[in-house]
Amino acid sequence: MNYKLLARVLGLLLMMESLALLVCFLFAVFDVGIGDSSSFALGTATSTALLFGLLLVFFGRGKYDRIPRREGVLIVGVGWLASGVIGSIPFLLAEPGLTVAGAFFESVSGLTTTGSTVIADLSEWPRGILLWRSISQWLGGLGILVLFVALLSSLGAGTKSLFRNESSFEAAEVSNAKIRDTALLLWKIYLALTLVCLFGLKALGMSWFDAVSHAMTCLSTGGFSNHNESIGYFSGWRTGLAIEMWLTLFMLLGSISFLVYVVIIQRNWKRLRNEEEGKWYLILIVLSVIGIVAIKYVLGGRELGESFRGAIFTVVSIVSSTGYGTADFEQWPVGTHFIILGLMLMGGCAGSTAGGAKVSRVILLVRSVHQEIIQAFRPHQVFRLHVNGNSINDQSRAQTVLFVALFWFIAIVSMMVVAILETAHGVDFETTVAAVLTTLSNIGPGFGDVGPTDNFSHLRQPTQIYLALLMVMGRLEIFAFLVLFVPAAWRKF
Amino acid sequence: MNYKLLARVLGLLLMMESLALLVCFLFAVFDVGIGDSSSFALGTATSTALLFGLLLVFFGRGKYDRIPRREGVLIVGVGWLASGVIGSIPFLLAEPGLTVAGAFFESVSGLTTTGSTVIADLSEWPRGILLWRSISQWLGGLGILVLFVALLSSLGAGTKSLFRNESSFEAAEVSNAKIRDTALLLWKIYLALTLVCLFGLKALGMSWFDAVSHAMTCLSTGGFSNHNESIGYFSGWRTGLAIEMWLTLFMLLGSISFLVYVVIIQRNWKRLRNEEEGKWYLILIVLSVIGIVAIKYVLGGRELGESFRGAIFTVVSIVSSTGYGTADFEQWPVGTHFIILGLMLMGGCAGSTAGGAKVSRVILLVRSVHQEIIQAFRPHQVFRLHVNGNSINDQSRAQTVLFVALFWFIAIVSMMVVAILETAHGVDFETTVAAVLTTLSNIGPGFGDVGPTDNFSHLRQPTQIYLALLMVMGRLEIFAFLVLFVPAAWRKF
Ligand SMILES: [K+]
Numbered sequence: 001m002n003y004k005l006l007a008r009v010l011g012l013l014l015m016m017e018s019l020a021l022l023v024c025f026l027f028a029v030f031d032v033g034i035g036d037s038s039s040f041a042l043g044t045a046t047s048t049a050l051l052f053g054l055l056l057v058f059f060g061r062g063k064y065d066r067i068p069r070r071e072g073v074l075i076v077g078v079g080w081l082a083s084g085v086i087g088s089i090p091f092l093l094a095e096p097g098l099t100v101a102g103a104f105f106e107s108v109s110g111l112t113t114t115g116s117t118v119i120a121d122l123s124e125w126p127r128g129i130l131l132w133r134s135i136s137q138w139l140g141g142l143g144i145l146v147l148f149v150a151l152l153s154s155l156g157a158g159t160k161s162l163f164r165n166e167s168s169f170e171a172a173e174v175s176n177a178k179i180r181d182t183a184l185l186l187w188k189i190y191l192a193l194t195l196v197c198l199f200g201l202k203a204l205g206m207s208w209f210d211a212v213s214h215a216m217t218c219l220s221t222g223g224f225s226n227h228n229e230s231i232g233y234f235s236g237w238r239t240g241l242a243i244e245m246w247l248t249l250f251m252l253l254g255s256i257s258f259l260v261y262v263v264i265i266q267r268n269w270k271r272l273r274n275e276e277e278g279k280w281y282l283i284l285i286v287l288s289v290i291g292i293v294a295i296k297y298v299l300g301g302r303e304l305g306e307s308f309r310g311a312i313f314t315v316v317s318i319v320s321s322t323g324y325g326t327a328d329f330e331q332w333p334v335g336t337h338f339i340i341l342g343l344m345l346m347g348g349c350a351g352s353t354a355g356g357a358k359v360s361r362v363i364l365l366v367r368s369v370h371q372e373i374i375q376a377f378r379p380h381q382v383f384r385l386h387v388n389g390n391s392i393n394d395q396s397r398a399q400t401v402l403f404v405a406l407f408w409f410i411a412i413v414s415m416m417v418v419a420i421l422e423t424a425h426g427v428d429f430e431t432t433v434a435a436v437l438t439t440l441s442n443i444g445p446g447f448g449d450v451g452p453t454d455n456f457s458h459l460r461q462p463t464q465i466y467l468a469l470l471m472v473m474g475r476l477e478i479f480a481f482l483v484l485f486v487p488a489a490w491r492k493f
Numbered sequence: 494m495n496y497k498l499l500a501r502v503l504g505l506l507l508m509m510e511s512l513a514l515l516v517c518f519l520f521a522v523f524d525v526g527i528g529d530s531s532s533f534a535l536g537t538a539t540s541t542a543l544l545f546g547l548l549l550v551f552f553g554r555g556k557y558d559r560i561p562r563r564e565g566v567l568i569v570g571v572g573w574l575a576s577g578v579i580g581s582i583p584f585l586l587a588e589p590g591l592t593v594a595g596a597f598f599e600s601v602s603g604l605t606t607t608g609s610t611v612i613a614d615l616s617e618w619p620r621g622i623l624l625w626r627s628i629s630q631w632l633g634g635l636g637i638l639v640l641f642v643a644l645l646s647s648l649g650a651g652t653k654s655l656f657r658n659e660s661s662f663e664a665a666e667v668s669n670a671k672i673r674d675t676a677l678l679l680w681k682i683y684l685a686l687t688l689v690c691l692f693g694l695k696a697l698g699m700s701w702f703d704a705v706s707h708a709m710t711c712l713s714t715g716g717f718s719n720h721n722e723s724i725g726y727f728s729g730w731r732t733g734l735a736i737e738m739w740l741t742l743f744m745l746l747g748s749i750s751f752l753v754y755v756v757i758i759q760r761n762w763k764r765l766r767n768e769e770e771g772k773w774y775l776i777l778i779v780l781s782v783i784g785i786v787a788i789k790y791v792l793g794g795r796e797l798g799e800s801f802r803g804a805i806f807t808v809v810s811i812v813s814s815t816g817y818g819t820a821d822f823e824q825w826p827v828g829t830h831f832i833i834l835g836l837m838l839m840g841g842c843a844g845s846t847a848g849g850a851k852v853s854r855v856i857l858l859v860r861s862v863h864q865e866i867i868q869a870f871r872p873h874q875v876f877r878l879h880v881n882g883n884s885i886n887d888q889s890r891a892q893t894v895l896f897v898a899l900f901w902f903i904a905i906v907s908m909m910v911v912a913i914l915e916t917a918h919g920v921d922f923e924t925t926v927a928a929v930l931t932t933l934s935n936i937g938p939g940f941g942d943v944g945p946t947d948n949f950s951h952l953r954q955p956t957q958i959y960l961a962l963l964m965v966m967g968r969l970e971i972f973a974f975l976v977l978f979v980p981a982a983w984r985k986f
C-alpha cells in the first residue's frame with residue numbers, strides 16, 4: 001500500500017472541498033455578516049479542510065506517474081468518508097445545529113447525492129448552510145473524483161481505476177489515453193446543463209438563490225431543496241407546472257448516461273442508435289406513469305389531469321434517484337407503492353449521476369435469464385450478450401448479476417441491523433425496509449416514517465451513522481466499499 | 494415436443510395421485526360413512542384423477558426408452574399444475590367448502606409443501622379432508638416426481654432431467670446409471686424417517702390421526718396442522734416441550750440434504766467430512782436463536798427460558814420452510830422479524846424437502862463476492878470455488894447467482910401484482926411483501942395480515958391464484974416454471 005500516494009490524492013481532494021466550502025463561507029459573510037453562526041461554522045469547515053488537505057499533500061509529496069489499481073479503489077472509499085466527515089462541520093456548528101451523527105448523515109447524504117435529511121424545519125437554517133447542502137450534492141453529482149481526475153491529469157493513466165470505480169462507466173468504452181479529455185468534457189457538459197437549468201428556473205420566477213440551489217441538486221439527481229415542502233413549495237405558483245416540467249426534464253438529463261452527450265458531441269450516430277439503455281429507461285418511465293395513473297384513476301377514483309401531473313413528476317424524481325417531492329405518494333393506493341419501490345431499486349442509467357442498480361444492469365439481468373431458459377433446450381448453442389451494441393463478456397456479466405444478488409444480501413442484513421438498533425423505539429417494518437433501500441439506492445425519501453413528508457431525525461444516532469455508510473456503499477456500488485474492510489487491501493504485497 | 498410422452502408421464506402421475514386420494518376416501522368412508530360430503534368429495538376426486546390418468550396413459554401409449562431434456566422440464570411444471578387442479582376437488586366439494594381459487598390455493602399449498610392456508614377454522618372440516626392436506630404435503634415433500642422416478646424406472650436415463658429439476662441435487666454427484674437406485678433409496682429413507690417421527694409423536698401422547706398427519710407434514714417441511722393453533726395446540730400438554738423438540742429434530746432432518754443420509758449409508762466418510770452446507774446451516778440456526786433471544790431478553794425484557802423455547806422452535810420451523818407455529822412471532826420486537834425474514838429467504842439445504850434459496854446458494858454467493866473483491870487486487874490470479882468439496886464451474890456459479898437475482902426480480906414484480914390486485918381492499922405494505930416471499934419460498938406463514946395467527950382467506954380470488962402460482966414457481970426454483978411460458982419450449986424443433 002502506497003500511503004504517500006493515498007495521502008496526496010486525499011489531500012488534494014480535501015483542498016477542493018475547502019474551495020467549495022469557501023464559496024459558502026463568503027456567501028454567508030456577504031449574506032448575514034461575519035458574526036453569524038453560519039459564517040463561523042463555514043469558516044471553521046473551510047480552514048479545517050484546507051489544513052488537513054495541506055498536511056496530507058505535504059506528507060504525500062513526491063513524484064507519481066500513475067495510481068495503481070489497489071490505491072485507486074481505496075482512495076475512492078476513503079475519499080468519500082473523509083469528505084463526509086469534513087463536510088459535517090457546518091451542520092454541527094451552525095445554529096440551530098445537529099447532533100454529531102445527524103451532521104455526518106446530512107453531509108454524507110449531500111455528497112453521495114442521496115438527499116435524505118435529518119433537518120425537520122429548513123426555514124430555521126441560515127442560507128449559507130443551505131447553499132453548502134446544494135453545492136455538496138452538485139460536487140458529489142458527477143463524482144468528486146471525476147472532477148478530480150479532470151483537474152489533476154498529472155496523475156496519469158492510473159486515474160482509470162478511479163474513474164471506473166466512480167461512475168460505473170463501461171471501461172471498454174473509454175480508452176486509457178482519453179480519460180482526461182473525457183473527464184474534462186463531462187465536467188463541461190455537467191456545468192453547461194446546470195447553467196441552462198438555472199437560468200430556466202430564474203426565468204420561471206425563482207429567486208437567484210433558489211434557482212442556483214435547485215439547478216445544482218437537480219442535475220446531480222441529489223434532491224435537496226431549500227423548502228420543507230420540497231418542489232411542492234412552487235407547485236401553487238402560476239408557473240408551478242412549468243417549474244415541475246423544467247425540473248423533470250433536467251432530472252431526466254441528469255440520469256441518462258453522460259456518454260450519450262459525448263457521443264452526440266462526437267457525432268457518433270451509430271453508437272447513438274445502439275443506445276438501448278436510454279431507450280428502455282424512457283419506455284419504463286412511460287409505462288410506470290401509465291400504471292400509476294391507471295391505478296389512481298380507475299381504482300382510486302382520483303382526478304385524471306392531477307394524477308398525470310403527480311405521477312410524471314414522482315416517477316422521474318424517484319427513478320432518477322433525485323427524490324424531489326410535490327405529492328405525498330404515501331396517500332396513493334398501495335399498488336402504486338410497489339411501482340415506486342421497483343423504480344427506486346432500478347434507478348437511472350449507468351454513467352449518469354443517478355443511483356440504484358442502473359437500467360443497464362436490469363437489461364443484462366433479463367437477457368441473462370432469457371438466455372438461461374433457451375439454453376435449457378439448446379445446451380450446445382453459444383450465446384453472446386449485447387447491451388448498447390457492446391458485447392458483454394462472461395466476467396462482466398457475472399459481476400453484474402453478482403452485484404444484484406449482493407445488493408439484496410446487504411439490504412436484508414442492513415434491515416436486520418436497523419431494526420435491531422431501533423428495537424427500543426419500535427420503528428415499523430415498512431419504515432425499516434424503506435430506510436435501507438432509499439439510502440442504499442441514494443434516492444432520498446422512502447415510505448412509512450421516512451416518507452416524502454417525513455425526515456430521518458427521529459432515528460437514533462447509531463442508525464443514522466449506519467444509514468450514512470449505506471449511502472456511501474450505494475454510491476460506490478458496494479464492491480469498492482467492501483474492499484475497505486478487507487485487511488489484504490491495506491497490506492503491502 | 495413429444496406430446497405422447499408428456500401425456501403418458503402425466504397420466505401415470507395422476508394415477509398415483511388418485512391412489513393417494515383413494516386412501517383418504519377409504520378413511521373418510523370408514524370414519525364418517527359413505528353419505529358424508531367428505532366421502533363424496535374425495536370419491537369424486539379419486540375417480541377424476543383416475544379417469545384423466547387412464548385417458549392420458551392411453552393417449553400416450555407407445556415405447557419410450559428415455560425422457561429428453563425438454564420434455565423432462567415441461568413435465569415437472571405441467572405435472573405440478575395438473576395435480577394441483579385435481580387435488581383441489583376435495584376442498585371444493587366437501588362441506589363447508591372453499592371457493593374455486595381458495596381450493597386451488599389450498600391444494601397447491603399442500604403439494605408444494607408451502608403450508609399457507611385459506612381455511613380459517615380447521616375444526617369445521619371433516620378428518621378425511623384434513624388427511625388429504627397432510628398426504629398431499631408428504632407426496633410433495635420429496636417431490637411427487639422423485640417418487641415417480643423411483644417407481645417408474647422403465648423410463649430410464651432421461652429421468653435424470655426430471656430428477657435435477659425436481660430436487661436441486663447437484664447433478665454431478667448422482668451418476669446417470671444410479672438414478673433409479675438413488676431415488677428408491679431416498680424414498681425409503683423418507684419413509685423410514687416419517688415412521689420414526691410418527692411413532693415418537695404417538696408415544697408422546699398424540700392421537701394416531703394427529704401423529705400420522707404431523708409426521709407427514711413435518712418430514713416434508715410442509716407445515717399443515719390439523720389445529721388452528723398449529724403446534725401451539727400441544728404446547729400446553731405435559732409432553733408439550735417434548736413434542737416441540739421431537740418435531741424440531743425432524744424438521745431439521747427433513748431440511749438437510751438427503752444425500753447426507755445416502756453418504757452415511759454408503760459409509761462415505763470422506764464426503765461426509767466435506768459436508769459444508771449442513772455445517773453452516775446448523776451454525777446459522779444457532780446464531781439466529783442467540784440473536785433472537787438476545788433481542789427479546791435484553792431489549793424486549795422477556796423471560797429467558799420461554800424465549801429460548803420459542804426462538805428454537807420458530808427458527809427451525811421458518812428456516813426449514815415448515816412454518817409450524819407455537820408462538821406469535823409478530824408480537825416479538827421488530828428486530829427479530831428481520832432475522833426471521835432472512836431465514837425465510839435462505840431456507841434449508843439443497844437436496845432436501847425445504848424451500849427458499851438454499852444454504853448452498855448463500856455459501857456460493859458469499860464466496861463469489863469474496864473472490865471478486867480479492868480479484869480487484871490480483872486480477873491475474875485464477876480462483877476455483879468449492880462447495881461441499883465439489884469444485885463449482887463458472888456456469889453453475891453463474892446460474893446460482895442468477896437465481897438469487899431473478900428471485901428478487903420476480904419478488905418485486907409479484908409485490909406490484911399483488912398490491913394492484915388488492916388495491917381496492919387496502920392490503921398493507923408488510924402483508925404484501927410477506928405474502929409474496931412466504932409463498933415464493935414455500936414457507937407458509939408470513940407477517941402482517943398473513944402472519945402466524947392469520948390466514949390467506951381474506952385475499953381476493955385472483956390474488957390467491959397468483960400466490961398459488963408463486964408457490965409452484967418457488968418449488969420449481971423459478972427456471973423450470975418460466976420455461977412453461979416460453980413458446981419455443983412447446984414447438985417441435
Ligand atoms: K437523490
Ligand SMILES: [K+]
Nearest residue numbers: 607715814936
Ligand atoms: K412449508
